[in-house]
Amino acid sequence: MDAFGSTVCDPPDEVQGTSCLSRLWDAPAAPYGQGTLCCRLDALPREPNVLADLILSPAEADVWRSMRAVEKRRHEWLLGRCAAKDAVRLLVEKHAGVQLAPADVEIQPDPYGRPRAVGPFTARLGIQPAISISHSHGTAVALAAFDPGQLVGIDLESLAQQRADFEAIAFDLEERRMLAALPPGSRQEWALRMWCAKEAVAKALGRGFSMGIQAFHIAGPQYGSGVMQLELRDEALEHFPRLRGIPITAYTAREKAFVFSTTIYQQGAVE
Amino acid sequence: MRPSRQEILDYLLRTMQDLTQDWDYAEPVSAESLLFTEVGLESLDAVILGTAIQEHYRTPMPFAELLAEIGEQQRDLTINELVDFVDTHLGAQVPEAVAVRRPQ
Numbered sequence: 001m002d003a004f005g006s007t008v009c010d011p012p013d014e015v016q017g018t019s020c021l022s023r024l025w026d027a028p029a030a031p032y033g034q035g036t037l038c039c040r041l042d043a044l045p046r047e048p049n050v051l052a053d054l055i056l057s058p059a060e061a062d063v064w065r066s067m068r069a070v071e072k073r074r075h076e077w078l079l080g081r082c083a084a085k086d087a088v089r090l091l092v093e094k095h096a097g098v099q100l101a102p103a104d105v106e107i108q109p110d111p112y113g114r115p116r117a118v119g120p121f122t123a124r125l126g127i128q129p130a131i132s133i134s135h136s137h138g139t140a141v142a143l144a145a146f147d148p149g150q151l152v153g154i155d156l157e158s159l160a161q162q163r164a165d166f167e168a169i170a171f172d173l174e175e176r177r178m179l180a181a182l183p184p185g186s187r188q189e190w191a192l193r194m195w196c197a198k199e200a201v202a203k204a205l206g207r208g209f210s211m212g213i214q215a216f217h218i219a220g221p222q223y224g225s226g227v228m229q230l231e232l233r234d235e236a237l238e239h240f241p242r243l244r245g246i247p248i249t250a251y252t253a254r255e256k257a258f259v260f261s262t263t264i265y266q267q268g269a270v271e
Numbered sequence: 272m273r274p275s276r277q278e279i280l281d282y283l284l285r286t287m288q289d290l291t292q293d294w295d296y297a298e299p300v301s302a303e304s305l306l307f308t309e310v311g312l313e314s315l316d317a318v319i320l321g322t323a324i325q326e327h328y329r330t331p332m333p334f335a336e337l338l339a340e341i342g343e344q345q346r347d348l349t350i351n352e353l354v355d356f357v358d359t360h361l362g363a364q365v366p367e368a369v370a371v372r373r374p375q
Contacts, residue, residue, distance in 0.1 A: 072311040113345055136313070157315060165326075166319045169334050195315060209314060210342035213335045235339075 020086040021045045021055070028143055028154055028262045031251045035095070035146040036264065038154070039087040041079050042139045048078055055082055055102035057119070079140035080133040081107050087144035088117045088129050095146050096125050107131070114206045117144070132203050136258065137161060143262055151265045153204030153250075155196040159189060160257040170195055172214050178221060189254060194218050196261035197228045197250035204248075204263050211235040219247060226252040228261075273361050274328075280354045286323055287350065290316060302354070305347040314338070324357060332360040 025040035044051060052064045060081065067074055085105045093099050098121070106119045115131050122128050128148035134141050137158035145152045167176050171194065179191055198216040202208050209216075215236035220229040229247035237244050250263040274282070280302055287300045287310060306312045312320070321334030337356060341348055 069308040070311045073308055076311075166315065166322050168325060169318045169321050170315075195318075199314065208342050210339055212339045213318070 020090065021051075022083045022086040022140075022142075024090070025141060027253055027255055028141065028251075028260055031262070032145070032264050035091075035150075036143065036152075037087055037091055037094075038141060038143045038262075039083045039090065040139065040141045041083045041086075044075060044079060045082075048075060051078060051082065055085055057103045057106040059108075060103075060106055075138075076135040076140060079138075080135050080142065083140045084115060084117065084131050084133050084142035084144070087142040088131060091129055091144045091146050092121065092125065092127065096127060098125060107133075110206070112206050112210070113208060114203065132200075134199075134203075134260075139258065141260070145264060149266055151204040151206065153200035153202070153263045154260065155199035155203065156258055156260045157192045157196055158258055159192065159254070166195070167191060170198070170213055172217065175218050178218070182223075189259060190221070190223070192259045193226065193252035193254070193261065194221065194228065196259055197230060197252055197263070200250050200261040200263045201230050201248050201265075204265050205236075205240060207239065211239060226254075228252060276354060276358050279357050279361075280350070282327065283324070283350055283354055283357070286320065286327075290320060300350065302349070302351045304350050306350065306353065307347050309347075310350075328357070328361060330361060332357065 022039040022041040025038045028038040029036045084107050085102045088105045089100045104119050104121055105117050107115050108118050110116055115133055117129050117131050130145045130150050130152045132143045132152045132154045134154050134156040136156045141156050143152050143154040179187055182190055201216050212235055215234045217231045217233050218228055219231045228250045232243050250261045252261040300310055304310050325332055
């Protein structure tokens with residue numbers, strides 16, 4: 001017992017040092033070089049409350065205990081936190097040579113809901129990694145960039161789920177024409193890639209789809225490389241006028257039953 | 272003939288159950304269920320649902336604007352509120368929706 005009446009015990013070895021519960025996933029970070037990495041977790045590695053005790057900070061544990069949400073959403077939240085903490089910890093170890101415990105890295109939403117990695121390590125080491133989290137069909141991924149001036153976005157969608165048509169709302173006429181020109185066998189994959197690209201850019205800019213789904217327009221999909229150029233339109237340009245006429249690049253790819261998209265943008269360009 | 276509010280609710284509950292039937296953690300869906308935190312929808316699921324509703328009633332509705340609005344306000348939406356939205360755009364008058372915040 002400590003002075004506050006709490007039971008204090010040594011954490012298991014796996015919490016200390018560099019041990020991570022998620023695994024590195026190279027493909028989403030591959031376009032961006034050494035300062036970026038992606039972690040992935042395909043299932044809860046422990047019973048949820050045990051995992052929460054292992055990885056969450058006191059403030060996050062309060063959120064976990066009081067979260068009024070369906071089990072699916074609670075588990076996704078926990079998976080996403082776990083992947084994001086691991087991504088930041090690996091990045092900090094790689095670039096600053098410091099090993100952090102999961103609870104040292106607190107994932108907090110900013111006023112618009114974009115996750116931020118905070119904790120005493122940011123001031124102590126003078127760093128502020130940028131992160132983005134996505135989950136789909138029981139898998140969570142987190143993209144982290146060491147450069148604080150970078151805006152990062154990642155989105156993951158499962159191809160295993162039977163997706164009903166969503167094109168009428170997700171895409172404008174021009175985008176639907178692009179999809180209609182594709183062979184029927186690949187149309188669903190590319191519709192999901194285009195959706196992922198929109199969502200990744202919406203996350204990177206920090207406002208999600210609050211500016212409208214079609215405020216993020218797919219201008220030039222390159223079917224060979226998976227690269228997509230997006231233009232901002234309508235309300236998005238009111239928030240980010242400096243991006244008028246400037247395309248934002250999103251990378252998309254398919255790996256087995258998932259498609260994903262990532263984007264990294266320099267913050268100075270949108271302020 | 273324009274459907275009644277109860278018919279819209281029945282349709283939405285059926286559609287929601289179809290949408291979530293293969294989810295491991297799906298729980299019973301009711302009129303008071305919150306779409307994102309309690310039913311567990313993701314943004315793409317909401318778009319799929321909106322498309323299905325438009326096709327079912329053969330009426331375009333401003334779902335993209337609805338999603339943008341709840342995103343801007345960072346709130347969730349009950350199935351009852353969605354019924355009101357559909358009812359409104361099929362021609363009925365409805366009470367003002369109540370905002371509920373979504374966990375981050």
